[in-house]
Amino acid sequence: MAVRPHWLFGDQLGPHFVDHRHHGPDARAPLIMIESWAVLRRRRFHRAKAHLVLSAMRHRAAELGDRVRYVRARTYREGLAEAAGRDPVTVCQPTSHAALGLVESLEQVQVLPARGFLTPRDAFAAWAGDTRGRTRMEDFYRWVRREHELLMDGDQPAGGRWNLDRENREPPPRGARTLGAPDPWRPQEDEIDDGVRHDLDRWEREGKVSFVGRDGPRRFPATRREALASLRHFIAHRLPWFGPYEDAMLAADPVLGHSLLSAPLNLGLLHPAECVDRAERAWRAGDAPLNSVEGFVRQIAGWREYVWGLYWWFGPQYRGLNALGHTTPPPRWFLDLDADAVTARCLRHVLAQVRDTGWTHHIPRLMVLGSRALQDGWDPAAVTDWFHRCFVDGYDWVMLPNVVGMSQYADGGLMTTKPYTSAGAYIDRMSDLCGPCAYRPGDRTGERACPYTVGYWSFLHRHRDRLSGNHRMTRAVRGLDRLADLPELLAAARARGDAPP
The missing domain is CATH 1.25.40.80 (Serine Threonine Protein Phosphatase 5, Tetratricopeptide repeat)
Structure with a gap:
């Protein structure tokens, strides 16, 4: 019996195939790779992320040589039809609900177990x-x-x-x-990286795609x-x-x-x-x-x-959870990675790092970017999409639990036991970002009031009834009663737009 071709998605590029006797693709299988520019059109991805993924795919194809059929098409469906016609193919389980739904809808495709993880x-x-x-x-x-x-x-x-x-x-x-x-x-970049960058430039000129952030040089394998x-x-x-x-x-x-x-x-x-x-x-x-x-x-x-x-x-329904009822759209400066529009030094610095590299480590993601979104009541679905498209390591499976559950507490505690947010004192203790800032982490009111300190107390006040029943938040919520300047703080937060009206 002829060996069926195996389809490699762009996040399945390693050589660690599972032996076919253990429900993996046949080690002799010819391979199919599909580069779909429609995927890049669906979201306004970070330019460095688009470059990295396409560079990795094209490098892998160059390594595989004649064993792979590399197709550039508008969509995955069109690419698969060009590469395999109606012949049966295999694919390891994709890493998103949407991609899994796609391959399961194609009668010719047999879905094999996922790879790249310790836990099936x-x-x-x-x-x-x-x-x-x-x-x-x-x-x-x-x-x-x-x-x-x-x-x-x-x-x-x-x-x-x-x-x-x-x-x-x-x-x-x-x-x-x-x-x-x-x-x-x-x-070190090579001619494949140059070719990807040339294509991205051309697609932007032709209006096929639009990116945020800066690209180059490539910083990741x-x-x-x-x-x-x-x-x-x-x-x-x-x-x-x-x-x-x-x-x-x-x-x-x-x-x-x-x-x-x-x-x-x-x-x-x-x-x-x-x-x-x-x-x-x-x-x-x-x-x-x-x-x-x-x-x-x-x-x-x-x-x-x-x-x-x-x-x-x-499951897919997790995406729509919004336990705190946050519906404010993220502001344009956030969506566009416009760090120059931001005054708070910690946020400006982290946003600039995302703009320039498509990466920050987990604490800036959680306690600077995510905390700002949580305190200001931004729509968690929009925040999830932003993290997905703006980080080089961001995929749907990565960002959905990390943002909906960990960062935005939109699942009401299914994943974590409390919301993760803080006043400016935490950022001051864990960084050197506050010293030269225009704001003071300990100030709750006045011209130099720290947006994170104001936002923290405003968030606790807004969700006091819900959070007072959380044993990990009880002490923090009780702290509201000790703030003699709480009315002034809340008025300033509303005027600045740090809290929903």
């Missing part, structure tokens, strides 16, 4: 089904550690504790402009070889710096000790198992401290797998 969907569903609705990340993380024997000494966690988060919340060293970690690995080089460099040179300062922010050092591996992981160029395995081996060899290794393992084997599982467990 059915295994996550079995775990979640046993939680009686309490699908908390910490419980899942411990389960994954046991299942995959990650950082385990027998049946106990290495070092005696599951979670070393307390050692990984250090503010940046006082007075330091940079953390002092070795520079991250960066790729686009090939398996580059991804492995980036992983090796991080483990050998930067992993020890990661743990203690993973929540810190420095204006002159936006990367700090972070790995920058989320983009190649989400393109399928790395597998999470090889990342956590190399980190654990570094610790056991005495080359990295346990708190840094545990923090790295928790991000990849814990949080990343957890978000992947929740995306499918909660």
